[in-house]
Amino acid sequence: MWDAHVDVVVVGSGVAGLTAAHDAAAAGLRVVIITKDAPEAGSTRWAQGGIAVVDAATGDTIDAHLHDTVVAGAGLTDPVVAAAVVTEGIAAVARLRARGAVFDSLAPSGPGDPGALLRTREGGHHADRIIHAGGDATGAEVERALLAATGMPAVLAGHLALDVVTDVAGSACGVTVLAPSGRVGLIRAGAVVLATGGCGQLYAATSNPPVATADGVAIALRAGAQVADLEFIQFHPTVLFTDGGLAGQRPLVSEAVRGAGAVLVDGAGRRVMTGVHPLADLAPRDVVSLAITRRMAENPGGIDDHVFLDARAVEGFARRFPTITAACTAAGVDPQRQLIPVAPAEHFQCGGVWTDLQGRTTINRLYAVGEVARTGLHGANRLASNSLLEGLVMGERAAADIVENPVPLGEPIAVPxxxxxxxxxxxxxxxxxxxxxxxxxxxxxxxxxxxxxxxxxxxxxxxxxxxxxxxxxxxxxxxxxxxxxxxxxxxxxxxxxxxxxxxxxxxxxxxxxxxxxxxxxxxxxxxx
Structure with a gap:
């Protein structure tokens, strides 16, 4: 077995893991990022929706964003955690932009004016507070910026994290990994950060990429950590339905499309969300997904496996949603002239490895950030576009805690x-x-x-x-x-x-x- 030593090992290369890795490295720690595939193969790049972040100049408020988050969480959102993420997210987004992320902006009003960020609305929000990049490619831009940012730590690609190893005190002191050659190695570290994303591949149809196999939750659980809220699996109401049905990773049709005016209709052409919720087509995801499922069960128009999104009235659809347009075109659908066939599919795990507000799990020196973690922000149902925000804030918080509390490398008592x-x-x-x-x-x-x-x-x-x-x-x-x-x-x-x-x-x-x-x-x- 080969053996290596670092200060911090980060498992996963999404927004949360990359943020934690950058901040820890900037503080002078030796950091290595482990990815079982290419660094850009994770879930972050597939996030079409944007980042929910308040701009007081628009009349929006922290309290309003917090209210929407708590309401969506259906009584299980931790208000202290939510307040921290929503408040600190404003500065975290500013730091992300300083690292090179470029978001869609209004045209400058004159010399020296960079142009205000464009903001849209998504399900569950009562204000236009969602910033995007490339229309519907926010995750891809966030990932690009972080991977290209100055000071990017070393990446050990193609290496699958197997298990956390612990010392005699029960503290995490590294991970075992499987190399492409099939050899098992040990990377010792003063802190281990799990940032492995979600569990989409538990289901036959998902918006998640093939790498989303719930590795982080399984690793933490085997190490003795506590997990919570795993019953709350969020299904995205609208993934693209094609002639082959729903199988494997499905292209998303972002909620931003409904935010731009598209509406859901059934096989008989009737509106799906009328009378279901005060926000109608912009209701929280759980409400919309359940309404679609119930309507499909009624078999209107002889269709029982999908409904339709009518986006024909959305002006400039191809310009505003180039990624979705490309997916629709590949499926033989012209969204500006035809109804888009859609159905719900697994999208996001609201629970995960239990952590506190610093990303600390119930195992000392083991952290979890991003979708793999259960911080209490999402409660029973995630508010749209709060995930990238959480990844930024919790990545920063975990790194800060690691930097402030350095520990010497422990000696593993056993290799699982x-x-x-x-x-x-x-x-x-x-x-x-x-x-x-x-x-x-x-x-x-x-x-x-x-x-x-x-x-x-x-x-x-x-x-x-x-x-x-x-x-x-x-x-x-x-x-x-x-x-x-x-x-x-x-x-x-x-x-x-x-x-x-x-x-x-x-x-x-x-x-x-x-x-x-x-x-x-x-x-x-x-x-x-």
């Missing part, structure tokens, strides 16, 4: 053996998750999900390790969903349709030494 599952078995699990643990689930459907057994004899490979991670986190999602006997936010129990006051609390889970999932109370946050 990689967990593996036979990869072909995962396909059936993904289809089962989409069918039985989707937008609407009940006790019967949840009990029907069958999980592949671990296969210790399987060859240790990226595919077999990812299959093990998918299987473990699918167990988490099903267990949490079966435990929460109510409907709240992105979690809809068809057999328990009402929200219950007794469930206005997170469900936390840990992994026992016998690989059993244990439900427990959430630990109190570390005072900030």
């Amino acid at each position: 053996q990689p967990r593996t599952v036979d990869p072909p078995a995962v396909g059936q699990l993904q289809r089962s998750m989409s069918k039985r643990v989707g937008i609407g689930r009940d006790a019967t459907s949840l009990a029907q999900v069958l999980f592949p057994r671990p296969d210790p004899g399987a060859r240790v490979s990226r595919e077999s390790v990812e299959a093990a991670n998918i299987t473990l986190v699918a167990r988490l999602v099903v267990t949490a969903a079966a435990t929460r006997t109510e409907s709240r936010g992105a979690h809809v129990r068809l057999d328990f349709p009402e929200r219950r006051l007794a469930w206005a609390q997170p469900i936390s889970l840990t992994l026992t030494a016998d690989d059993e999932l244990e439900i427990g109370a959430l630990r109190p946050a570390v005072p900030v």
